[in-house]
Structure formats: C-alpha cells, structure tokens
Amino acid sequence: MSVRAGREFLAIPGPTTVPDEVLRAMHRPAVDIYSGPLLQLTDSLLKDVARVFNTKGRSYIYISNGHGAWEASLTNVLSKGDKILVLESGRFALGWGDSARRMGVEVEILKGDMRRAVRPEEVEKRLRDDKGGTIKAILVVQIDTASGVVNDIAAIGQAIRAAGHHALLMVDAVASLGCMPFEMDKWGVDVAMSGSQKGMMTPPGLGLVVANDRAREVHRKAGLRTPYWDWTEREGDQHYQKYAGTPPEHLLFGLRQALDLLFQEGLDNVHRRHALLAEAVRRAVGVWAEGQAVGFNILEPSERCDTVTTVLLNGRDPEQLRAYCNEKCGVILGHGIGELSGKAFRVAHMGHVNAPMILGTLSVIEMALGALQIPHGKGGTQAAIEWLAQEVKA
Ligand SMILES: *Cc1c(COP(=O)(O)O)cnc(C)c1O
Numbered sequence: 047m048s049v050r051a052g053r054e055f056l057a058i059p060g061p062t063t064v065p066d067e068v069l070r071a072m073h074r075p076a077v078d079i080y081s082g083p084l085l086q087l088t089d090s091l092l093k094d095v096a097r098v099f100n101t102k103g104r105s106y107i108y109i110s111n112g113h114g115a116w117e118a119s120l121t122n123v124l125s126k127g128d129k130i131l132v133l134e135s136g137r138f139a140l141g142w143g144d145s146a147r148r149m150g151v152e153v154e155i156l157k158g159d160m161r162r163a164v165r166p167e168e169v170e171k172r173l174r175d176d177k178g179g180t181i182k183a184i185l186v187v188q189i190d191t192a193s194g195v196v197n198d199i200a201a202i203g204q205a206i207r208a209a210g211h212h213a214l215l216m217v218d219a220v221a222s223l224g225c226m227p228f229e230m231d232k233w234g235v236d237v238a239m240s241g242s243q244k245g246m247m248t249p250p251g252l253g254l255v256v257a258n259d260r261a262r263e264v265h266r267k268a269g270l271r272t273p274y275w276d277w278t279e280r281e282g283d284q285h286y287q288k289y290a291g292t293p294p295e296h297l298l299f300g301l302r303q304a305l306d307l308l309f310q311e312g313l314d315n316v317h318r319r320h321a322l323l324a325e326a327v328r329r330a331v332g333v334w335a336e337g338q339a340v341g342f343n344i345l346e347p348s349e350r351c352d353t354v355t356t357v358l359l360n361g362r363d364p365e366q367l368r369a370y371c372n373e374k375c376g377v378i379l380g381h382g383i384g385e386l387s388g389k390a391f392r393v394a395h396m397g398h399v400n401a402p403m404i405l406g407t408l409s410v411i412e413m414a415l416g417a418l419q420i421p422h423g424k425g426g427t428q429a430a431i432e433w434l435a436q437e438v439k440a
Pocket of ligand 1: 060114218241
C-alpha cells in the first residue's frame with residue numbers, strides 16, 4: 047500500500063522545482079537569433095544576473111551546468127602551472143579544485159572537513175605565510191550542498207585583505223544564489239559562478255559567471271583561455287558572440303521569467319522565506335535528534351545553511367528511509383554524497399518552495415521514521431509548525 051498518487055515532490059538539492067510560470071515561458075516557438083527581441087532579452091539577462099550577484103562587474107551566460115561554469119571561471123584567469131588555494135568545507139570546492147588540477151594548475155588544499163565551515167583566521171594565516179605571493183586564486187563555496195554548511199564569504203574576503211594578499215577570490219554560489227544574500231563587490235569577490243537549476247528555478251543548462259575589473263585584467267594574460275569559455279570573445283558586439291554560437295533561447299526565456307518572479311517577490315523576501323523554511327527544517331531535525339539516531343551533520347548551528355540540511359542517521363540505513371519516502375509517499379530526498387554516502391540523507395529547501403512543500407516533506411520524513419521504527423524524538427514537524435506560526439504573523 048502506498049499514498050503516493052498525486053504530484054511527486056522533488057526535495058533534492060538540484061535540480062529544484064521549476065515554477066509553472068517558468069515552464070510556460072519556455073513553451074513557445076524558436077525565434078530569430080540575429081535580430082529582434084532576443085537581443086534585448088540577452089541585455090536584460092546579463093544586467094539582471096549581475097544584479098543578483100550584486101556586482102558592477104561583467105556577467106557571462108554559458109550553455110553549461112555548474113561544472114561548465116567552474117571551468118569557465120578557471121580558464122579565464124589562470125595559466126598552466128599557476129598555484130591556487132582551495133578552501134575545503136565539504137565536497138564541492140574540492141571538485142572545483144580538481145577541475146583546475148586536471149587543467150595543469152597546482153592545487154593546494156586548506157584542510158577542512160565535512161562537518162564545519164572554513165575558518166577565516168586559518169585562511170589569513172596561510173596567506174600571510176605565502177611571502178612571495180605565489181597563490182594566484184582562492185576557491186571557496188558559499189554553500190556546500192553535500193555537507194550543508196554555509197561559509198562566511200564576507201569574513202573570508204576580509205581575511206584576504208587583512209593578510210595583504212592579492213590572490214583572486216573565486217566563489218561558487220551554485221547552491222546559494224537567489225536563496226541568500228550575495229554581495230560580490232562589498233565582500234571583495236573577484237569571480238563568482240552559479241547555475242540555473244537550483245535557487246534560480248530554471249531547468250539545468252545555464253552556467254552563470256560574473257567577474258570584476260581586477261579579474262578581467264588578470265584574464266588578459268591567462269594562458270588557459272579557450273575559444274568557447276573566453277570572456278573577451280563574449281564581450282564582442284555581435285549577439286552571436288555572447289554565447290559563442292546559437293543562444294540557448296528557451297532556457298533564456300525560462301531564466302527571464304524566474305528572475306521576474308524573484309524580483310516580484312523581492313530578493314529580501316526571497317532570502318527571508320528561505321531562512322524561515324530552513325529553520326523550520328532545523329527545528330524538526332532538532333526534535334528528532336532527541337532519539338539519538340538522527341543528527342545534524344554540521345556541528346555548529348550558526349554554520350548550517352538555508353538551502354539544504356544534511357541529516358545523519360546513526361546506525362540506520364538512510365537509503366531505506368529515502369526509499370520509503372519515495373515509494374510510499376512520493377517525496378524524493380537527497381542522498382548522502384562523498385564520505386556521507388550511506389550515512390546521511392539531505393532535505394533541500396531551495397528555490398521555488400513554500401510552507402506546504404516543506405511541512406509536507408517533514409511530515410513524510412517523520413512518518414518514515416515511525417514506519418521504519420527509527421528512534422526519534424516525537425513532534426519534530428509540530429516544532430516546525432510552531433516556529434512558522436510564531437514568525438509568520440497573521
Ligand atoms: C550542484 C552544485 C555544483 C555542480 O553543479 P552541476 O550543475 O551539477 O554541474 C557545484 N557546486 C555546488 C555548490 C553545487 O551545489
């Protein structure tokens with residue numbers, strides 16, 4: 047027996063729920079790529095992508111996923127043999143660093159772990175020790191989607207300045223853009239990247255990259271530049287150059303609609319919605335944790351991010367819980383990845399989500415904990431409801 051009929055709910059940290067408005071915006075014929083409204087559409091998107099990152103710098107839209115946007119950022123500012131520093135706080139900064147290594151870049155990892163954020167004072171210390179200024183760039187994620195950690199990018203930018211170091215600060219905002227503030231210029235970020243399919247509520251397929259003047263200056267001498275990713279090419283006058291070929295028209299229509307939805311709601315409200323729903327999830331997990339079998343992966347509460355919560359299951363198989371939620375209830379949770387594979391599940395609360403989606407997901411998890419007889423504190427979902435009732439005023 048299952049209670050699964052009805053719309054399936056995808057609670058994985060990307061791709062996320064695509065709003066019906068975005069789907070509808072894409073359902074239209076192809077248009078001319080050399081003249082007409084598509085040219086204005088590109089202008090508006092380049093401007094508004096920069097707006098979401100809060101930068102006066104340039105923006106570039108690639109036909110790619112996040113991995114492509116990683117490569118776009120690296121090839122435009124680095125040369126073979128350059129050294130970079132990767133700040134570990136889960137899986138994703140390491141993955142970005144690995145792309146760099148495979149391109150011939152020397153990668154040093156500032157050791158971190160799966161259960162905590164990057165410590166800015168450790169970054170400052172490492173940079174002070176780099177007397178010759180051999181480190182050319184620093185790679186960090188704002189949110190690590192595997193561990194569920196949020197890094198303090200403002201503090202990391204401050205640490206770099208305190209050390210008087212000139213390395214470029216490059217930030218992965220794939221799991222955070224459109225969900226929490228990103229202040230590129232204020233925080234001293236030189237290059238940032240994201241994708242379309244998480245907080246940006248658009249199907250996978252667009253890589254978003256932004257660069258400030260300092261990064262564009264470094265770009266001029268970068269040895270890893272290739273024709274497809276090259277910023278200079280994309281800064282050309284011809285519309286065709288903006289995408290190094292045929293524009294991804296339908297994804298652009300979708301992204302335009304998604305940005306309009308974000309601006310209509312107001313970015314501050316969008317961020318607040320994410321913070322409220324994330325805290326609702328944390329309230330529930332906090333109560334379940336009283337049974338000793340369920341726990342937070344991120345140890346320090348203030349380092350838990352607002353887009354995904356990674357939940358450890360002590361001595362129980364998280365795949366059983368995920369299978370129950372999926373097969374019996376139509377809720378698809380994220381699985382643990384990297385060293386958390388087989389040890390954790392992840393609840394996404396990212397993008398086009400509201401209270402019924404999140405409270406429904408929490409109810410289903412609580413139902414699974416009961417059905418599978420996994421010890422847990424009772425009333426997690428109730429705690430989430432009480433939190434929202436208190437914060438969302440009548
Ligand atoms: C999802 C994700 C990526 C990778 O994006 P893909 O589109 O899957 O290539 C990179 N970084 C972070 C933080 C992510 O969450």
